[in-house]
Amino acid sequence: MKPYWLPIALVILLTLAGSLLELYLPTLMADIVDIGIVNSDTPYILKTGGWMVLFSILAVLLTVAKIFFASRVALGFGRDVRKKLFVNVENFSLQEYEKIGAASLITRTTNDIKQVQDVLNMMLNMMTRAPLLLLGGIILAVSRDATLSLVFLAALPVLTLLILLVSHKAIPLFGALQKKTDRLNLLLREGLSGVRVVRAFNRVEDEKKRFVQANEDYRDTGIKVNKLMAFLFPIMIIVMSFTNIAIVWFGGIRIDSGAMQVGNLMAFLQYAMMILMSLIMLSMTLIMIPRAQASAKRINEVLQLQSDIKDPEQENKGTGxxxxxxxxxxxxxxxxxxxxxxxxxxxxxxxxxxxxxxxxxxxxxxxxxxxxxxxxxxxxxxxxxxxxxxxxxxxxxxxxxIGYVPQKATLFSGSIAENLRIGKEDANEQEMETALRTAQAIDFVQEKEDGLQSHIEQGGANLSGGQKQRMSIARALIRKxxxxxxxxxxxxxxxxxxxxxxxxxxxxxxxxxxxxxxxxxxxxxxxxxxxxxxxxxxxxxxxxxxxxxxxxxxxxxxxxxxxxxxxx
The missing domain is CATH 3.40.50.300 (P-loop containing nucleotide triphosphate hydrolases)
Incomplete structure (x- = not known):
């Protein structure tokens, strides 16, 4: 996150400014009721109402700017981690590569990074705003009526305990969910790449069963996670509703006794909503953090895995x-x-x-x-x-x-020329034709309509086994x-x-x-x-x-x- 300290600081400043404006709005509304309406002071109502409109527009603009910068940080972070992960995997020896497996590496580079990226975006948008609204709301609510604020002593511990309980249950489930994603990717990759073998041996139904079983396993774990969410939010809304009832009940008693004004109660209700909504925002982020935590752990496993094959500190280039x-x-x-x-x-x-x-x-x-x-x-x-x-x-x-031709001829999606230039980046047409002629591949290349620019599908799927081998040989020959x-x-x-x-x-x-x-x-x-x-x-x-x-x-x-x- 270090390269993004400036936009992060900007997000925090924009959040602070927007939150202060938002926190000030209930105070202005209370003044309209207690001063403007009580005294029938229309100019004061219009003036204060105008300030409310202006502060609301400013708060919206600041929020839009904050979301823009937060998104840039989260997406930039995702791009950087994905690049680091890919570069690290490219430096692995075959031993480290085989230890984790292709399916898991793909999941970690895509799905896991997406989970961390989304939670980071949520944290920048919500976890910067929620504490400010929570703290500001409590201070302003207490300043309005300290006695009525005692209602929060009953509500806040219940919500906090609920959030901690759900987070504790969710962490292992999210870890299991990511492993099941790996399993799905593995089966999908095997099923698609081995489709010819599956059909040739009439194993389509067996492959379907394997995939359905893994898919249902993933679904069941996902349902457990969603049940936790389904349990959390209705309880939070019930707690919020009872808190509102308590505020109106006890607030009405205090207004009746002359200890509180109507405008103050309206402002207090809004601050109470801000406090409770900020807790909901925090809970949403805290619930998502365990999943990102599980993903971050899996990403770190790859980033921290260093290849056993290292370059020497002082290179010996040869003896002639x-x-x-x-x-x-x-x-x-x-x-x-x-x-x-x-x-x-x-x-x-x-x-x-x-x-x-x-x-x-x-x-x-x-x-x-x-x-x-x-x-x-x-x-x-x-x-x-x-x-x-x-x-x-x-x-x-x-x-x-070295010019290496592997046992399994591996070609990449692109043109014939692009595949040959993997051997030599700046190879010209004459060099390519010479290599193809030596590899006994010139005939089938010339027969293709676009010659060297003819398209090769991923893995050379549109070429025969012999053609793929000859292309691999030509790729090695072009290096000389x-x-x-x-x-x-x-x-x-x-x-x-x-x-x-x-x-x-x-x-x-x-x-x-x-x-x-x-x-x-x-x-x-x-x-x-x-x-x-x-x-x-x-x-x-x-x-x-x-x-x-x-x-x-x-x-x-x-x-x-x-x-x-x-x-x-």
Whole structure:
């Protein structure tokens, strides 16, 4: 809130001025009755009435200005927190990202921030005004008639106790409500992104049941919260009504005894209404604060979660090598895992060579590849890029050296050109076409009516699996990096396209280091060295011919794939 101290101070000043004008109006009205009407002084009535009209207009204008500045503060605050949250999440390692989950992060960035923003707006509008009206109303009511003010000694404790009781009950319910919002978002996200799988396996009714159950759970918790509100406000109105009856009753007795004037009673009634209305305003804000409190706690969990992967204070940018990658006794395990995903792995990938990594599912191939751009930090050993430990480089410097093609081809909504420029921001059309040609994607791009400006839907939904993979490869190629990392990026390609692509990549990337994770032996057969992984450990390193002669695990992979091809 620090950047907004000036508009907040302005809101408080405007609220103070508006409240003072509002508090002065009953006094003027009392004077009209006790002086103007009693003495039949029409000029005094008109003059005082004119002041009332002027003060009312001023109070309205001040209130409008206050609401304007309060809204700017609340919305600006929401924007700033949303930006901080997004930037912090972008800096997370994959481990922190997976700990909270995408559905919960989306809820925290949207719904939770909206809750805090709305309550902040309410606080600036009501919690600045309500205490002033409450305090001012009590002082002026006591100054009008101290004896009659004793009525408040019965009403105020009842209302205060009621507000505290409801707030105590509401806090855990609002926390539960936000968790149930997370659950709804998760199911909705899964249902929409996995709609093809749901329909293919005829699970539409089951998904409906899951969603309906979560939806009803959310509804039931919401009803409990609303029951509390439904209980609070009628009781408050009853207390206010009985307070009014008591004021009129005892006020009438005091007028009858000559201890009070009619105008004073009318002013006292208005001050009583201000006091009670300010309590209602405070109660509305206090009831909403627990929900914002639950949301703020969830937002803080993300803001305070710092990535384990940090840049060094003094960066070591390199030793003059180009694209050199070396693993030295590297061990890595996922958080909470009993066994390491990768254990005591050592190999050397040199520029101008293709290093392939092959192994059965779950052998640790993808985990190994993701350690190079430092998506995760290792437990033991060291990974050297250009002769420097990756932990001694800044993440930006390290990742500028790398062109990464993930296992799951991820494209963004926008044009083909925009997706390619994620790899290189200032890429021109010629560079894009060269990258697409190498990636064997130029044909299907040229077939599209708008070529490079053709629209790609979110996640590349309007492209086939092979087209998405080739687009991802083109995006990496356009960077012309020192190191290429291909994580099973040819699996959706037919054998002919796969062979053409590998041949084109050899020509395009002959100066760079290429590390390829693959399932198919045909993809790695021409590699300069093949690393065979088995249960996270290196089971063999060599060329295709060497491993075929000497390595049992590699022989089994080749034999099993040949049997599959023959049966097909």
């Amino acid at each position: 090598l180009y694209g050199d990658v070396e693993f030295k006794n590297v061990t890595f395990r996922y958080e909470g895992a009993e066994k390491p995903a990768v254990e005591n792995v050592s190999f050397h990938a040199k520029p101008g060579e293709v290093t392939a990594i092959i192994g059965s599912t779950g052998a640790g191939k993808t985990s190994l590849l993701q350690l190079i751009p430092r998506f995760y930090d290792i437990e033991k050993g060291s990974i050297l890029v250009d002769g420097v430990d990756v932990r001694s480089m800044s993440q930006q410097t390290l990742r500028k050296k 990096p020192e190191i290429y990392l291909f994580d099973d990026s040819f699996s959706a390609l037919d054998y002919k396209t796969d062979a053409k692509l590998r041949r084109a990549l050899r020509e395009e990337t002959h100066k760079s280091t290429m590390i390829v994770v693959a399932q198919r032996v045909s993809t790695v057969v021409d590699a300069d060295q093949i690393i065979v992984l088995n249960e996270g450990k290196v089971a063999g390193i060599g060329t295709h011919d060497e491993l075929l002669k000497n390595n049992r695990i590699y022989q089994e992979i080749v034999t099993s794939q040949q049997a599959e091809e023959e049966s097909a």
